[in-house]
Amino acid sequence: MDVATVLPVIWFFIVGFSVLMYVLLDGFVLGIGVLTPFARDEQDKDIMMNTAAPIWDGNETWLILGGMGLFAAFPIAYATMLSALYLPVLLMLIALVFRGVAFEFRFKANRGKRFWGSAFALGSTLAAFAQGVILGAVVEGMPLQEGKYIGGPFGWFSPFSMLTGVAVVFGYALLGSTWLILKTEARLQRVARYMARPLVLVVVAFMGLVSAWLPFLDSRIMARWFEGPNLWWLAPVPLLALANAVALWRVAMREGRDAVPFLLTMSFFVLGFAGIVIGIWPNILPPAMSIWEAASPPSSQQFVLVGAIVLLPAILGYTWWTYKVFAGKVAADSGYH
Template identity: 45%
Template structure:
């Protein structure tokens, strides 16, 4: 067994789990100003209040796993994206504080609502731009970052940031469709249509832009035999988008959220195939950046013990709060 590939899969799973679980949290924050002040906002907030802090466990696992299993990649990626990482962490801090103080400080609730929205928007954009910075390539010399402070700021990274934010808004709106009822649910349906169109347009734009970034990216998508493995992904994405449209038209409640998750999974699979086997394009593969085999084995034991626990308590939390949030704001 190639432990390097196994660890790449573990980190990819942790990142996807974070995107799935914290993505709709952030999406609700981005959409929060569109809900009426009062009961509607309370309903939206209470759909995620019991689980939001546990969702961020996966971000810690993904970042910690990258540091432990691919230390060289970690040492290059962080200096290349320090401003974005700092912005993301500050956004998550503001959002977390807003969660707690919104209920305890009614006199300043408009301020905390703004902090919740602003923190969610900043974190969403920063995460998408970090992904864009990785895909567009990072300058490396002597196994260290050799670029400037603002190499991450390009039209492409702004596009990936907007795409991620729109995708999170889609996850958030479809989650609210599942968990709400009444006028708030009707509003979530309208938001989901808009978020779906924005997400689809930006996914297509990023995919086309990828073909111009690096010659090897275009080769993986436009030449044989690679095209036989890559093109099923955009075809499946288009089909999933059509099913999502149909589910929203028919006002399904659970299917829109599941189909939104499928769109994210297909998008991540497409980006993974675009980059593979690089972890820091264009010159650093996962094997170049990997930790020694003994270190990987030692850490694998820890992951084998802790990951089932994380999955277990996460599943239990979602099961306990599986019902809808009523007009009174409670499950």
């Protein structure tokens, strides 16, 4: 295999890894925002938000890395996606900015504390929904002609993208609830445990609907999963996801194993992400734009790969260090004031 064949594969996995890391790490912060309306009082909201206060900014580094990697390595796909998904991408960015402002302002506000708390919840929910819509639109496929998007401004709107939008909101809520199990204690932790169990059922139901719908979006996806020996090779992915869900359901209410629900939820997301990648591979934009067709020249990919080789270990290193420094339970009197 030559460089022009290998480099797009490497960059596909770098971009995919960055997106997955963003979903796992910023997903639980968005999930906290989704869950804040169910907090008993402002003090519980303080604790919920303080669990993420030291680390939430850094989580968004992965979104930037994934976006810039897509721009540098797959500029055709980047331009096509922005043309097709301008409105949901704009909604996501505005919601993320709104969430960030609300996060900071709420801790400093006096009379407007409740308003900024509601703004944090709204921004988090809209950002999660927009990300799910973007995912659904990309997986469902875009009308392309000679590599250019030919759909209208609302070409992303479909029952499938709306389904994935709502599914991601509930998925992030599950991540948020299991994060709270890990980081809180006493009454708030018990509330998080009680929220986690029904969320497991809802997320499993949504994952089942999306998985059942996915093969019918494109005959090639159906062939990928069910023709020849593929079913036997790929069957472990849904089976592991089902076993993961059962384990998460059983452990969510079990005292003394606070980290396990969060780890199981993250592995659930990883398995779901793996299923999506298997379904669309080797396309970066279904139904017909492959990673090689969308790739930039090998010289460009090699140049930015040098930066990625330096940046990836650095980002992984400071992410690990940050989570290590701020490990442990969050008390009511800690964090922002």
